Amino acid sequence: MVETFFCSxxxxxKSYYLYLLFxxxxxxxxxSANIQRLFFLARSFIKIFLIPFTIFASTNYIxxxxxxxxxxxxxxxxxxxxIWQFTENNIGNxxxxxxxxxxPVFLYYRNEYILLAFLKLRKQDFExxxxxxxxIKNPDGALTxxxxxxxxxxxxxxxxxxxxxxxxxxxxxxxxxxxxMDMDLxxxxxxxxxxxxxxxxxxxxxNLISEVKKLDKQGMLKDQINMMKEQMKKI
Numbered sequence: 001m002v003e004t005f006f007c008s009x010x011x012x013x014k015s016y017y018l019y020l021l022f023x024x025x026x027x028x029x030x031x032s033a034n035i036q037r038l039f040f041l042a043r044s045f046i047k048i049f050l051i052p053f054t055i056f057a058s059t060n061y062i063x064x065x066x067x068x069x070x071x072x073x074x075x076x077x078x079x080x081x082x083i084w085q086f087t088e089n090n091i092g093n094x095x096x097x098x099x100x101x102x103x104p105v106f107l108y109y110r111n112e113y114i115l116l117a118f119l120k121l122r123k124q125d126f127e128x129x130x131x132x133x134x135x136i137k138n139p140d141g142a143l144t145x146x147x148x149x150x151x152x153x154x155x156x157x158x159x160x161x162x163x164x165x166x167x168x169x170x171x172x173x174x175x176x177x178x179x180x181m182d183m184d185l186x187x188x189x190x191x192x193x194x195x196x197x198x199x200x201x202x203x204x205x206x207n208l209i210s211e212v213k214k215l216d217k218q219g220m221l222k223d224q225i226n227m228m229k230e231q232m233k234k235i
Contacts, residue, residue: 149177
C-alpha cells in the first residue's frame with residue numbers, strides 16, 4: 001500500500017515536472033507578479049526535491065529516516081512561507097500553509113515508523129513491525145524521548161516470546177524513558193512482572209503487579225493479573 005502511494009506520488013511529480021519544463025521552453029504571456037513568485041517557488045521546490053525523490057522512489061522505496069529537528073525546520077519554513085503569503089494578501093494560501101504545518105509537527109511527536117509498527121502489531125504481524133522499526137537507525141537523533149520509549153516498548157513486546165533477557169532490557173528502558181499512556185506502562189510492567197516471576201523473583205514480581213493494578217484503571221488486565229497471582233502461589 002505504501003509502495004503504491006509513493007508510485008502514484010511519483011507519477012504526479014513527473015507530470016508536474018514536465019509541465020514546468022514545458023513552460024520554461026514555450027513562450028507564454030506573463031501572469032501577475034504574485035503568481036510569478038508563487039510559480040517560481042513551486043518550480044524551485046520541485047526541481048530541488050523531484051530529482052532526488054525520483055531516484056529514491058525508483059529504487060524500490062528505501063525509507064529515509066529524518067532527524068527530528070529537520071521536521072521542525074520544515075515546519076518553520078512552511079510558517080515563514082505562510083507569513084509571506086499573508087503579506088502578499090494571499091490569505092487562502094497562507095491559511096493552507098499554516099494547516100500544512102501540522103503534518104511535520106505531528107510527525108515530530110508521533111514518528112511515522114513507530115505508528116506503522118503499531119499498525120503491524122495490531123495485526124499480529126511481528127515481522128512487519130520489526131521491518132518498520134529497523135528503519136530507525138539512530139533513535140536518539142530521530143525520536144523524541146517519549147518516542148524512544150515506545151521504540152523500546154515495541155521491541156520488548158516483539159522479543160517477549162523469544163528472548164526474555166533482551167525483552168526485559170527493552171521494557172526497563174521504555175519505562176525509564178517514559179510512555180505517554182498508563183495502559184502501555186501497565187503492559188510493560190506486567191511483562192516485567194512475568195519475567196521476574198519466571199526467574200523466581202517473587203518480591204519484585206509482586207511489587208510490579210501492585211503498580212500494574214494502579215495503572216490499570218479500567219481493569220483491562222485483570223485476568224492477566226489474576227493468572228499471575230495464581231502462578232505466584234505455586235512458587
